[in-house]
Amino acid sequence: MRTFMTVPSGRRFRAHYERMRARPGMWRAVLAIGGGLVLVALGIVMLVTPGPGFIVAAIGAALIAGESLVAARILDRIDLAVTRVWARWRAR
Numbered sequence: 800m801r802t803f804m805t806v807p808s809g810r811r812f813r814a815h816y817e818r819m820r821a822r823p824g825m826w827r828a829v830l831a832i833g834g835g836l837v838l839v840a841l842g843i844v845m846l847v848t849p850g851p852g853f854i855v856a857a858i859g860a861a862l863i864a865g866e867s868l869v870a871a872r873i874l875d876r877i878d879l880a881v882t883r884v885w886a887r888w889r890a891r
Contacts, residue, residue: 802814802818803815808879808882809875809876809879809882811878812861812871812874813868813871813872815861815864815865816866816867816868816871818865819831819866828866831865831866832866835861835862836859836863837859838856838858838859838862839856839859839860839863840859841855842856842859
């Protein structure tokens with residue numbers, strides 16, 4: 800987590816992807832993508848039922864981003880947008 804947070808916003812998920820690519824393994828990739836899909840699905844269900852839906856879905860998306868460059872780029876764009884909105888809101 801510390802390594803993830805030291806990378807600047809907008810590059811975090813791509814850096815995570817590159818770190819995961821340095822440790823190849825078929826089972827790790829299958830488990831990460833499978834677990835990520837399950838967590839995203841549970842997060843979507845928890846959006847309409849009691850539970851931390853956004854958090855669970857975000858963790859699932861981060862697991863998928865470790866294996867998919869496309870997902871990592873999308874999450875980096877979302878990270879940048881959220882960071883900008885948060886900075887604007889705090890500046891009020």
